[in-house]
Amino acid sequence: MNIINPFKILFSPLHLFILLGVMYCATSHSFEKKTVYKYVSASNVTSFSDIEPIGRNFKKIVVDCYACKINSTVDWYRTKLYLSEFRQYISQAALLHSVDPAFVRAIIHAESHFDRKAISKQGAQGLMQLMPDTAQSLGVKNAFIAKENINGGVKHLAHLFKKYHGNKKLVAAAYNAGEGAVKKYGGIPPFTETKVYIERVDILHRRYQRAIKI
Structure with a gap:
């Protein structure tokens, strides 16, 4: 009888879809990042594994959504702030586009937890989770x-601030749910995920504002 090693599993695209769904549900109450590795097998088939492939070129897919989890147990009033990470780039971009750097930090914190390699389940990429x-x-x-x-x-934030006349909640709503959703509902969309996202961005923004002034 052949024994399958559960730690060496290859996934087809369909299996990956199922795996990502399971992982998303499994992490709905925590913020541990789950990783899947995409690579081309010896038989020239695109494959996925839950362990890092040895001796092959691979792409790491991180399934992570930090501030949009509805049942988050994070204390947003006390969770660690990131005041020095990417300081130069944030300052330069904020100055260039006339956006509050504290708000930029709040968005990055909410979107990717300052992980520049983050990829969301929808395919958004990097620190500010930009769709391709x-x-x-x-x-x-x-x-x-x-x-x-x-x-x-x-x-993009500068565009949203101009469009919504400086309304931070609408800017956060559009960043999370899209400008189309804000237009469709004539304001903040009635999505629970978007509502908690707006609340957490606001908390983080106020905390970063105070911390930066210290």
Whole structure:
């Protein structure tokens, strides 16, 4: 009888879809990042594994959504702030596009927890979680390069602040759910995920504002 090693599992694209769904549900009450590795097998088949392939080129897919988990147990009033990470890039982009750097930090914290390699289940990439089409429209060639990602994300924030006349809640809503959803509902969309996201971004923004002034 052949014994299957559960730690050496290869996944087809269908299996990956199922795996990601299971992992998303399994992590709905925690923020431990789950990783899947995509690579081309010896038989030239695109494969996925839950362990890092040895001796092969692979792409790491991180399934992570930090501030949009509805049942988060994180204390957003006390969770660690990131005041020095990517300071130069954030300051430069914030100054260039006239956006509060504390708000930029709040968005990065909410979106990726300052993980420049983060990839969401929807395919958003990097620190500010830019979708590929959005990144391209913002002139971002590689969303995993921190400087490019931040500049593109802050440029998008500047557009949203102008469109919503400085309304931070609408800016956060549009960043999370899209401008189309804000337009459709005439304001903040009635999505629980979006509502908790807006609340947490607001908490983080106020905390970063106070911390930066110290």
